[in-house]
Every structure is written in structure tokens, then in C-alpha cells.
Amino acid sequence: MSDTLLRPIRWLGGAEEGQIWMLDQRRLPLEAKELLIADHRGVADAIRDMAIRGAPAIGLAAAMGVVLGVREALGKPEGIWDEEVKAVLERLRSTRVTAVNLEWALRRMESAYRQHRGQSRTALLQNLLSEALAIQEEDTAANRTMGELGADLLKPGSRVLTHCNAGALATSAYGTALGVIRCGHARGLVSRVFVDETRPYLQGARLTAWELQRDGILVTLITDSMAGYFMKQGSIDCVIVGSDRIARNGDVANKIGTYSLAVLAKAHQIPFYVAAPTSTIDLETPTGDQIPIEQRSPREVTHIGSTVIAPEGIEVSHPAFDVTPAALVSAIITERGIAMPPGVDTIRSLME
Numbered sequence: 425m426s427d428t429l430l431r432p433i434r435w436l437g438g439a440e441e442g443q444i445w446m447l448d449q450r451r452l453p454l455e456a457k458e459l460l461i462a463d464h465r466g467v468a469d470a471i472r473d474m475a476i477r478g479a480p481a482i483g484l485a486a487a488m489g490v491v492l493g494v495r496e497a498l499g500k501p502e503g504i505w506d507e508e509v510k511a512v513l514e515r516l517r518s519t520r521v522t523a524v525n526l527e528w529a530l531r532r533m534e535s536a537y538r539q540h541r542g543q544s545r546t547a548l549l550q551n552l553l554s555e556a557l558a559i560q561e562e563d564t565a566a567n568r569t570m571g572e573l574g575a576d577l578l579k580p581g582s583r584v585l586t587h588c589n590a591g592a593l594a595t596s597a598y599g600t601a602l603g604v605i606r607c608g609h610a611r612g613l614v615s616r617v618f619v620d621e622t623r624p625y626l627q628g629a630r631l632t633a634w635e636l637q638r639d640g641i642l643v644t645l646i647t648d649s650m651a652g653y654f655m656k657q658g659s660i661d662c663v664i665v666g667s668d669r670i671a672r673n674g675d676v677a678n679k680i681g682t683y684s685l686a687v688l689a690k691a692h693q694i695p696f697y698v699a700a701p702t703s704t705i706d707l708e709t710p711t712g713d714q715i716p717i718e719q720r721s722p723r724e725v726t727h728i729g730s731t732v733i734a735p736e737g738i739e740v741s742h743p744a745f746d747v748t749p750a751a752l753v754s755a756i757i758t759e760r761g762i763a764m765p766p767g768v769d770t771i772r773s774l775m776e
């Protein structure tokens with residue numbers, strides 16, 4: 425696989441002394457600042473503060489963070505290793521609540537720790553690093569496969585609307601929704617991508633617009649409230665978004681504003697597709713009603729950057745995600761196949 429792919433996070437060096445490199449997504453597109461992180465607290469901060477974001481990328485960052493955390497724990501008396509590792513997992517787990525890829529990656533790393541715990545320090549750390557790198561490689565491969573499968577759903581000349589950033593920056597590389605768009609574009613099927621700015625954090629304007637422009641894909645940036653206008657005009661052929669958690673019945677949690685788009689798409693008979701790896705499917709959560717929704721700081725609503733845009737003292741609500749019922753989703757594209765229509769049976773058959 426080409427290494428010219430945009431990758432937001434990498435492990436540099438060996439298991440014993442290596443560090444995590446990541447692109448600081450808070451600065452894009454104005455500045456491509458790089459971060460080097462050598463301890464798991466720094467990883468937890470980077471996830472919580474959005475230096476790295478997007479469900480699969482959060483999971484991968486946490487997996488690499490476990491390598492750093494276990495490395496630190498192994499410097500302490502053996503009797504407290506398990507307790508220390510538990511605290512590392514808990515610190516990383518508590519950073520963001522909606523994306524299930526975080527829990528999925530931590531469970532994989534915890535089971536690798538248990539499996540290799542009796543080995544030498546070097547072997548244990550090497551095995552943990554191998555597990556984190558396997559998560560990275562599997563995610564990139566899944567995105568490529570989703571791209572191919574999802575592009576089969578696109579008609580020539582497609583004008584696609586997307587929301588938030590489900591691109592390379594949100595994953596190990598290539599992207600989920602943007603992976604489908606990239607593959608569709610490479611096949612000559614995508615003529616233009618409408619990108620919602622995605623208030624309040626502006627992942628669409630800052631990140632998706634930047635990624636697609638870099639790839640030479642035609643982009644029209646719109647504010648979230650313009651989506652219905654363009655659908656009514658007949659300017660949108662389909663919507664493709666990513667997801668942070670998909671419940672057992674096919675309900676989809678994704679960036680706030682996704683539900684409104686799905687309702688609009690239904691009203692205009694426009695297909696609404698979700699692209700997500702199976703690591704985003706949470707069979708333990710029966711429906712979208714049980715998906716925890718992260719509430720973020722009011723400051724992200726009352727400010728744009730450092731500029732205040734609302735009266736001081738105003739009451740603010742800021743749910744960072746919403747849930748789109750499965751009935752509004754035309755298909756869920758995964759690396760194992762497409763659930764169409766999404767529901768308990770089609771989801772279960774993908775996961776068997």
C-alpha cells in the first residue's frame with residue numbers, strides 16, 4: 425500500500441523507546457503542526473482535546489497509548505502492574521464516550537496484555553505494539569474495501585453531500601465516507617462533493633474541505649442549514665457519512681446534524697449511506713436510545729476560534745452527536761459487506 429497516504433497518526437521507533445507522532449487537527453487547515461507524544465496521559469489529553477478525533481483514529485490512538493502506558497507500568501514493582509494497566513485503560517476510556525471504536529480497541533489491547541503478560545518486558549511490549557499496528561493496518565485495509573464496495577452504489581456523475589470529517593484524518597488513512605468518495609472519484613463516478621461546514625466544531629470546513637481539495641476533488645463548502653436548499657434544487661444525488669457507533673438494530677450515532685440530514689434526504693428521496701468499519705458496530709447496544717451522547721463545552725458554541733459570537737451568560741446546549749434511526753438509512757457500508765436495509769438481521773449477518 426502506498427505510503428503517500430495521508431496518515432494522522434503513526435508510531436515512531438521500537439516498542440521500548442518509541443513515541444507517537446500525530447498531526448494536530450485543532451490547527452488545520454491553517455497550520456499542520458506535528459505532536460510527539462511519549463506517555464499515555466498525553467494521548468488521553470490529545471483525544472479529549474481533539475488533537476486527534478474521528479472514531480477509528482481515536483481507537484488507534486488509544487491502542488498506541490496503551491503501549492506507552494504499559495511501558496511505564498512495567499517500570500514499577502511487578503505486584504502493581506495489573507492495577508497500573510487498569511488505570512491506564514480507564515484514563516484512555518474516559519476521554520470520549522460516543523465512539524465505540526475506543527472501547528473496541530482498548531478491549532483488544534487489554535486482551536493482548538493478558539495473553540502476553542508472563543513474557544519478558546521486551547516481548548510483552550513488542551506484542552502490544554504489534555497489536556496496535558495490526559489495528560492500524562486492518563483499519564486502512566477496511567477503508568479500502570469499504571471504498572470499493574461503496575463506490576458500487578454510486579451512479580456516474582454523482583454529486584455527494586457529506587457531513588463532519590470521516591476521512592483519512594478520522595481514521596488510520598483513506599477514510600470511511602471519504603474513502604467511498606475517493607474510490608468513486610478514482611472511478612470517475614463523483615463529479616462534486618458538497619461539504620457541510622459542521623457547526624460548531626467545523627470539521628467539514630476545516631478538515632474535509634482541506635482533505636478533498638488536496639486530492640483534487642471538486643468541493644463546494646456549504647453551511648449546514650443550506651443542505652435542504654441544495655437537495656430541493658436537485659443538486660445532491662446521495663449523502664454519505666461516517667459513524668461513531670452503530671447499534672444492533674442499525675441506528676447510527678454520528679456528528680450532530682446527521683439526523684437532520686437524514687430526515688431531509690428521506691423527504692427528497694435521496695439515498696442516505698453510512699460507511700463504517702465493523703469496529704463501529706456495537707452489538708451490546710440494542711438501539712440508538714442506549715448510545716451515550718457526548719456533551720461538549722458551551723464555549724465551542726458561543727465562540728468561533730477566539731471570537732465571541734453570542735451574548736455573555738447565554739444558556740447553551742451542545743450535544744456533539746445525534747442518532748439517526750435505521751429506517752432513515754438506505755445502507756450501511758462495512759468492510760464485510762453492505763447492510764441494506766440496515767436492521768437486526770442484516771447487521772447480524774455481517775458480524776457472524
Ligand code: MRU
Nearest residue numbers: 477478479588590594666667679
Ligand atoms: O467529534 P469528532 O470530530 O470526533 O466526530 C467525528 C465524526 O462524527 C465522524 O463522522 C465519525 O467519527 C466517523 S469517522 C470515520
